[in-house]
Amino acid sequence: MTLALIVLRSLRQHLFSTLITAFSIALAGGLLMSVWVVKVQSQATFTQVNAGFDAVLGARGSKLQLVLNAIFHLEASPGNLAFADYEFIKQHPAVKLAVPIAVGDNLRGYRIVGTMPEFFRDVEYAPGKTFSLRAGQLFNPTAKEAVLGSFAAEKLGLKVGDIFHPFHGLVYDEKNQHAETYTVTGILASSNTPVDKVIWIPLHGLQTMSGHDPKAATDVSAVLIQLRSPTAGFMLDMMYNKQGNRLTFAYPVGAIMADLFSKISWFDQVLTLVAYLVALVSAIGVLVAIYNSMAARRRDIAILRALGAGRMMLFGAVVLEATMIGALGMVAAFAVYGVTVAVVAAVIRAQTGILLEAWSYNPVMLWAPAGMIVLCGACGLLPAWKAYRTDVAENLAPIS
Amino acid sequence: MTPSSPLLRIAGLRKSFVSPEGERKHIVNVPEFSLEAGQQLALRGESGSGKTTFLHLIAGILAADAGTVQLAGCDMTALGEHARDRLRAENIGYIFQTFNLLQGYSCLENVLLGMAFGAGMDRAHSKAMLERVGLGHRLRHFPRQLSTGQQQRVAVARALANHPKLVLADEPTGNLDHKNAHESLALIRETCRENGAALLLVSHDPGVLGTFKEVRDFAELNQVLQEAAP
Numbered sequence: 070m071t072l073a074l075i076v077l078r079s080l081r082q083h084l085f086s087t088l089i090t091a092f093s094i095a096l097a098g099g100l101l102m103s104v105w106v107v108k109v110q111s112q113a114t115f116t117q118v119n120a121g122f123d124a125v126l127g128a129r130g131s132k133l134q135l136v137l138n139a140i141f142h143l144e145a146s147p148g149n150l151a152f153a154d155y156e157f158i159k160q161h162p163a164v165k166l167a168v169p170i171a172v173g174d175n176l177r178g179y180r181i182v183g184t185m186p187e188f189f190r191d192v193e194y195a196p197g198k199t200f201s202l203r204a205g206q207l208f209n210p211t212a213k214e215a216v217l218g219s220f221a222a223e224k225l226g227l228k229v230g231d232i233f234h235p236f237h238g239l240v241y242d243e244k245n246q247h248a249e250t251y252t253v254t255g256i257l258a259s260s261n262t263p264v265d266k267v268i269w270i271p272l273h274g275l276q277t278m279s280g281h282d283p284k285a286a287t288d289v290s291a292v293l294i295q296l297r298s299p300t301a302g303f304m305l306d307m308m309y310n311k312q313g314n315r316l317t318f319a320y321p322v323g324a325i326m327a328d329l330f331s332k333i334s335w336f337d338q339v340l341t342l343v344a345y346l347v348a349l350v351s352a353i354g355v356l357v358a359i360y361n362s363m364a365a366r367r368r369d370i371a372i373l374r375a376l377g378a379g380r381m382m383l384f385g386a387v388v389l390e391a392t393m394i395g396a397l398g399m400v401a402a403f404a405v406y407g408v409t410v411a412v413v414a415a416v417i418r419a420q421t422g423i424l425l426e427a428w429s430y431n432p433v434m435l436w437a438p439a440g441m442i443v444l445c446g447a448c449g450l451l452p453a454w455k456a457y458r459t460d461v462a463e464n465l466a467p468i469s
Numbered sequence: 470m471t472p473s474s475p476l477l478r479i480a481g482l483r484k485s486f487v488s489p490e491g492e493r494k495h496i497v498n499v500p501e502f503s504l505e506a507g508q509q510l511a512l513r514g515e516s517g518s519g520k521t522t523f524l525h526l527i528a529g530i531l532a533a534d535a536g537t538v539q540l541a542g543c544d545m546t547a548l549g550e551h552a553r554d555r556l557r558a559e560n561i562g563y564i565f566q567t568f569n570l571l572q573g574y575s576c577l578e579n580v581l582l583g584m585a586f587g588a589g590m591d592r593a594h595s596k597a598m599l600e601r602v603g604l605g606h607r608l609r610h611f612p613r614q615l616s617t618g619q620q621q622r623v624a625v626a627r628a629l630a631n632h633p634k635l636v637l638a639d640e641p642t643g644n645l646d647h648k649n650a651h652e653s654l655a656l657i658r659e660t661c662r663e664n665g666a667a668l669l670l671v672s673h674d675p676g677v678l679g680t681f682k683e684v685r686d687f688a689e690l691n692q693v694l695q696e697a698a699p
Contacts, residue, residue: 071585074578082573372569375530376627377558377586379551461530462522465569 075373075386076393083362087394090351090358094398097351098441099405101344105433106406107413108337110425115141116326118262118423120293121192122168124302124320126150126158126309127291132319133329139170139291140322141263141421142180145239146172149288150316158292163301166191169289171275176233178241179221181268183275186210192295194262205229205255210271216255218265220422225268227253235270237280248279259424266422296320348441351398355391356448363455370456371464384457391449392442399438474542475503476634476667477527482536484522496522498692499536506634509658509668511678514687518694520671523687524637527669528561529553541634558586562628562666564657566640568620570612576623577608583627598626601663602656618649622656629660636661638670642677654680 080087120140127135128148137144152169159167171183186207189200208214217227227233231253237245251270259265276286296302302320309318319325330337370383410427418424479502485495496519504510514520525531527538529545532553538545541560545553562583570579580595599605602622604615612620621641628636638657642650654677661668670677671687678684688694 070590071582074581074585074590078571078573078578368569369571369573372571373582374554375528375557375563375569376582377554377631379554379586381551382586462525465525465530465565 071378072382072386072389075378075383076389079366079369079386079390080393083358086358086362087397090354091394091398091401093351093354094395094441094445095401095405097344097348098399098402098437099409101348101441102402102406102431102433102437103409103413104340104344105437106410106427106431107417107425108341109431109433110429111417111423112327112330114423114425115421116323116330119322120262120264121194121295122293122322123296123299124294124305124318124322125291126154126167126294126316126318129315129317132317132325135291135317135319136322136325138172139293142172142182142267143263143421146290147317149285149290150292152287152289154316155289155292158294158305161305163297163304164294165297166295168192168293169272170291170293171272171288172239172290173281174235174237174247174275174278175239175241176221176235176268177225179225179266179268180239181215181235181270181275183270183272185272188269188293189216189257194260194264198260200260200264201258202255203258205253208254208269208271210273212271213249213251213274214254214270215251216257216269217253218257218267218269218422219259220265220418221268222253222256224266224419227256229253229255235278237278249274261422261424263422266419348437348444352395352441352444352448355394355445356451358394359387359391359449359452360455363452366456367459367464370459371461374459374461375465380457383459384453387453387456388446388449391452392446395442395445396438398445399441402438402441403434476506476508476541477502477504477669478537478539479503479527480537480539482523482526482538483534484519484526484531485534495693497526499523499690500692502690504635504667504669507662507665507667509661509681509683510670511681511684512669512671512687512690513673513678513684514671514691515673518687519691520687521639523691524563524639524669524671527635528563528637529557554586558631559588560634562631562633562636564621564624564628564636564638564641566643568612568617568624568644570620570623570627572612575609575611576604576615576626579612579623580627580630583630584632587631595626595630598630599623601660602626616649617644618646618653621645621649621653625653625657625660629664629666632664633666635667635669638668640672640674641670642672642674647676650674650677 125135125139128150130147134144134147138146155169158164168185168188172180174181189207193199208216232250234250235247237247305318306320309316414425414427479499482497482499484497485493488494526533533546543556576599577595580598581590584590599608602625604619604622641657642654645653672678
């Protein structure tokens with residue numbers, strides 16, 4: 070009770086310093102948690118999201134580029150493959166499902182991808198989850214109709230019944246408008262996958278769009294594949310990648326994305342190190358704030374000692390005060406974390422369609438506050454030692 | 470403590486400091502001194518005569534070089550610092566010339582802290598003490614919001630809050646005007662009497678000393694001053 074009174078009054082007495090120091094702790098703690106959660110969640114999400122497919126077959130080139138293009142709709146297509154290649158792998162006994170896609174057009178920056186209706190009917194994009202329509206119906210494979218991902222529909226302001234002109238290329242240029250018009254027949258429910266940011270049209274429509282090369286009118290950009298067993302993947306990998314030299318079989322999708330993250334892990338490490346350093350600097354701020362106020366506190370300490378307070382109690386009071394500043398800062402750190410992750414998640418959602426879950430539990434939400442509070446308490450040890458050593462008689466001036 | 474033994478008994482008490490020049494300077498050398506329970510005694514002494522050091526030694530704030538300070542049967546000089554703190558918290562009230570109120574605490578909290586390290590905080594008793602010194606309407610005020618006379622009254626309430634057996638008052642009226650000094654002194658003496666506490670007051674002010682029946686010259690007690698006298 071007495072200790073609590075001493076600590077609370079000291080925090081109030083040095084209110085400005087307390088708030089500024091706690092604010093710096095909040096920024097540092099919030100940053101540390103944000104970096105950690107974004108790192109862990111984005112890595113987990115990007116290596117787990119495969120839109121329900123085990124592998125991607127595409128033109129000869131980088132597996133990563135193929136996966137980024139066909140699954141995440143991020144990269145340029147490495148090239149086309151003949152429709153016969155699609156038909157061949159579709160008939161392969163090791164393949165459960167093969168869905169072709171064609172890319173090459175956009176609407177105000179949102180990709181238009183051609184595919185077949187089974188993409189929406191037969192694919193579980195996550196265990197137990199299939200794509201569903203929020204409004205309208207699927208496109209007719211032979212008509213100039215489109216189904217929009219939820220995010221694309223929201224950003225483009227399109228609804229069922231609206232008509233639009235596609236634009237050529239993956240980058241929006243208003244001069245590259247195609248003559249055709251497409252009618253929106255359906256809007257997909259949100260799946261928090263890259264599918265949400267895509268405009269889906271029939272495969273044939275994209276292949277035969279005016280201005281596209283008539284010689285490639287039957288080509289596809291990639292084939293998304295579900296396998297009957299994991300061993301089938303290694304067999305096809307051998308067949309296409311090692312024995313063949315015309316096509317690339319990207320398998321497994323998660324491992325290819327994990328490889329990407331391992332290649333850029335140094336960046337994560339640097340970012341995490343910076344976050345740790347910021348946390349350390351802000352904790353040292355607690356030390357500096359309390360230490361600098363020790364001259365002003367000496368008289369109070371001497372008075373409390375004269376009233377009978379023991380040295381250890383005052384030592385404990387200073388350590389507890391530093392700990393309280395750390396705790397106060399880490400409570401506010403969750404607000405900083407919420408804002409930071411919300412902004413980062415919005416950017417990732419806009420770029421990839423993937424939604425990070427800011428408030429889903431991550432161990433960092435326990436160990437970062439606990440570690441920061443302990444670190445702040447440790448930073449209180451030096452000023453606490455100074456309080457412990459305060460000479461009572463010397464600080465109870467004047468002497469008569 | 471036997472029924473006949475004094476509340477405070479001092480024998481052969483010595484204290485010296487090392488000056489910045491490295492020279493050992495003797496401040497206090499009191500061969501014998503005692504104070505009975507409930508007794509009110511004033512010590513006359515000039516500034517710099519070692520009166521505050523003497524009171525600090527009695528309170529256990531300073532450790533003596535030699536000698537004994539027995540308070541309520543306990544030898545303060547034989548105790549470790551923690552035990553001295555405890556003994557002070559439970560038995561001694563201290564009134565300072567500059568009041569030494571804690572500026573970040575309200576009047577009530579200042580008084581509560583006067584008993585916090587002894588028997589524990591008693592809010593009702595603290596309020597009663599502040600009402601007794603005429604500050605029942607200033608419980609939540611901070612020291613800076615009070616006049617110097619009112620601050621001294623808070624200091625008196627704080628010194629008596631822990632039911633001390635002994636109140637030490639170091640030039641308690643030194644910072645007050647004549648009227649406030651008179652009132653404050655009367656208050657200290659009355660409240661000590663009401664609480665059964667002995668009072669040892671040091672001052673150089675003849676106006677203060679004149680109100681006491683028992684006044685002793687600190688120079689007579691402190692051998693250091695006698696040795697230094699021409």
